[in-house]
Amino acid sequence: MKILIVEDDEGIASFLKQGLEEELFSVELCDNGEDALYLAQMNPYDMIILDLMIKGVQGDVVCQKLREQKLHTPIIVLSAKSTISDKVGLLHLGADDYLTKPFSFEELLARIHVQLRKQNDKEPLLKVADLELNPVTKSVTRSKEVISLTAKEYMLLEYLMRHKGAIIEEKMLEEQLFSSEQSINSNMVSVYMYRLRSKIDKNFELKLIKTHRNLGYTLNENAL
Secondary structure, three states, X not given: OEEEEEOOOHHHHHHHHHHHHHOOOEEEEEOEHHHHHHHHHHOOOOEEEEXXXXXXXXXXXXXXXXXXXXXXXXXXXXEOOOOHHHHHHHHHHOOOEEEEOOOOHHHHHHHHHHHHHHHHOOOOOEEEOOEEEEOOOOEEEEOOEXXXXXXXXXXXXXXXXXXXXXXXXXXXXXHHXXXXXXXXXXXXXXXXXXXXXXXXXXXXXXXXXXXXXXXXXXXXXXXO
């Protein structure tokens, strides 16, 4: 699952990014309201963590504009303001939750999971043949056998399962696995795909992941 963090304090942003990536989330950062509005409209995020006091367009305006544009992505607002009127005001603008600074990472994580459960209650499982992924608990099984994945492997699998049957280009997978500020080797997607295959397909007769030469990869129960 992909989260956008809108925070202009580099220390807080880095801390949140590291913590959430360790929890198997894919994270993108921005530090101003204009970029937040653009990114939120262009990318299918599962969650937005939005600080109020940011550069350019302020967080409350960002929240209001996103809701006016009918964007329903859950938004958790972060702010040093702690009065009841502040919280009520943000909720009326469309925020789903409000967390007062300073806060613990554990509390933020718990609130993220609450919002994700609300989003996934109707269809919590992603399924391809006998492969199942629960985006809320981050658990993966095949033929009821629990499969342990690293954070990057999980991100890769979840993206492929959400785009079941589609040929996904390596460039697109790079964007899911690595943030824009990271430098990566040209074969890193191939490396992670090999590792994922060894866990998902190696011990099963039906192979779900297929390579399309010079095109990309698919995950499909018809891949042989």
